[in-house]
Amino acid sequence: MLAGGVEAPVGVEVAVGDGGAKSQDGSQLRTGNAPRAMATWRNLAIGALRTADAKNIAASLRRNARDPRRPLQFLGLT
DSSP states (O other): OGGGGGOHHHHHHHHHHHHHHHHTTTOOSSTTTHHHHHHHHHHHHHHHHHHOOOOHHHHHHHHHHHTTHHHHTTOOOO
């Protein structure tokens, strides 16, 4: 009898459920040639960092992702 009055509002459950699904499915690149193209860009970035003797690939990717000019400078395009 007490459990019936302790239910959470439906809006809270929906918001929590949708938040996880949206964060996992944020990428819209799942059809056509998009997955292959994104894998190519990712491999190109990792290969460029390895060529430049980056000590930590993950840290270097994060560092370059923070500033859109940094990857262009890294590749000598600016």
